[in-house]
Amino acid sequence: MEKRFTSSDQEENDHINEGFDDMQEANIAHEDEEPKVGMTFISEDEVTTYYKNYARCMSFGISKINSKNADDGKKYFTLACSRARKHTSNSKNLLKPNPTTRTQCKARVSVAVSLDGTITVSRVALEHNHELSPTKSRYFRCNKKLDPHIKRRLELNDKAGINVSRNFRSMVVEANGYDNLTFGEKDCINYIDKVRRLRLGTGDADAIQNYFDRMQRENNQFYYVMDVDDKSHLRNVFWADARSRTAYEYFGEVITFDTTYLTNKYDMPFAPFVGVNHHGQSVLLGCALLSNEDTKTFSWLFTTWLKCMHGRAPNAIITDQDRAMKNAIEVVFPKARHRWCLWHIMKKVPKKLGRLSDYESIKTLLHDVVYDSSSISDFMEKWGNMIACYELHDNEWLKRLFEERHR
Known part of the structure; x- marks a missing residue:
């Protein structure tokens, strides 16, 4: 018999999870410092946690906007203000574009990962092109957190038939206001939706186990x-x-x-x-x-x-x-x-480019670039012509695809 679930198997298969948890608890060597060129860190998680803590103090959110592997074997990535990049609305109603907070903010840190694993800050930009709002810091996605005891309480109350809204309101009262919580009602709803997925019906888990046991008896x-x-x-x-x-x-x-x-x-x-x-x-x-x-x-x-x-x-x-x-x-x-x-990429073309006035022509040319380029130089020439011809230099989706073209 090759494999049956035991507690020891669980420990062996969970070792990777423990590694991620350990990285999350890494000590931040530059906790009280402003970002500077030349700062070094021991892991990507450490530099990300450092910049997230700095952003929380300065009242802005962060996101990872670029990541690439260079020909010299080094890796580069950028952590930026969550308002970076230009917004392109996908709304089909021109009178009601999708709301956005993106302002092409340039505040960011660029990070280089050397061959020996050393992580160094290579470029820093501190200036924002928008106001910072200390009172809204807790609403940023990167700052939202549900602690284990909160998750446990949500699960128990959900099983007891107490809806999420009542559950959340009681937490607000206990915390003396919304500002003292690190999460919102929507976060609670999303967590409970996820937990409910895991609650198999009566006998379902046993049925799966019995099926697997039977299959293993037939063929070890x-x-x-x-x-x-x-x-x-x-x-x-x-x-x-x-x-x-x-x-x-x-x-x-x-x-x-x-x-x-x-x-x-x-x-x-x-x-x-x-x-x-x-x-x-x-x-x-x-x-x-x-x-x-x-x-x-x-x-x-x-x-x-x-x-x-x-x-x-x-x-x-x-x-x-x-x-x-x-x-x-x-x-x-x-x-x-x-x-x-x-x-998967080409399936997104109508959604990402469908609102452009020359969409049909762009789609035809993009298909030619992607499927009919015979060499790297041929692709680069066709791509450049497409971008120039239809003035697509500011299209964020195409820019990101080009930056990650090695994939």
């Missing part, structure tokens, strides 16, 4: 892991049959991973690993049901899948542009080439 190469939380609630499930494990030995050089499928009444994403065989046919290399789509969950899944495949990592992996997925791949598959799925 059937592999499965059931991930539970500290309350023994089922969170994530992974399984792979003997055919999938054998296929990976022959066709595991390049895989695709996709979570755009939603299945069953729990609205849990179905996440398959897929390869291509010598006939050009898709072959299933394992699959999972996930409770969440964050870095920790993806890290657990990739680590579990890697163990199932005897520790042999793929040479390349193709995914959508999900940032949490990207973070997990960098940790679990550090040597694999990570590329974005072109289908």
Whole structure:
């Protein structure tokens, strides 16, 4: 029998989660300093936590806006004011554009990660082009936090039939006002919605366990892991049959991973690993049901899948542009080439460019650039002509795609 869930298995598969928790608790060496060129840190999480704390004191939010790997092996990324970049409205009603707080603010820090892992601040801009609002600091997404005891209280009251609104109002009273809370009612609603996904119906978890047991009795190469939380609630499930494990030995050089499928009444994403065989046919290399789509969950899944495949990592992996997925791949598959799925990108073209007056012409030219370029120089020439011809220099979506074209 290859794999059955035990507490020791859980500890082994959760080691990656503990690593992320440890990084979050890293000591910040420059806690009281203003950002300066030359500052050094021991991890990306440390510099991010430092800049987030600085932003909270100065009353602005932050976000990561750029990340790239250079030809010299170094990595570069930028942490910026959350009002950076230019807003492009996707509203179909010209009289009611989508609201935005983006003002192309230039306040940011640029960070370089050297080959030996040293992290250094390479450029700093402190000036904002908008007013800072100390009273609104707690509303910034990067500052919102639900502590464990708050989560526990929300869960217990939800099970007792107390709705989120009443629950939140009682917390406001206890905290002596909204300003003393690090979260809002919407955050509570989102958390409870997530928790409800994990509450399987009576007998559902047992039915899954019984099914997996039966499959394993029929073939001892059937592999499965059931991930539970500290309350023994089922969170994530992974399984792979003997055919999938054998296929990976022959066709595991390049895989695709996709979570755009939603299945069953729990609205849990179905996440398959897929390869291509010598006939050009898709072959299933394992699959999972996930409770969440964050870095920790993806890290657990990739680590579990890697163990199932005897520790042999793929040479390349193709995914959508999900940032949490990207973070997990960098940790679990550090040597694999990570590329974005072109289908997912091109599917966004109508949404991102559909409001432009020359949309049909731009779409035709973009398809030619993407699908019919015969070389790097050919692509660069066609891309430059498209941008210049239709004056797309300020289009943020196209700019970000070009910056990440190595993916």
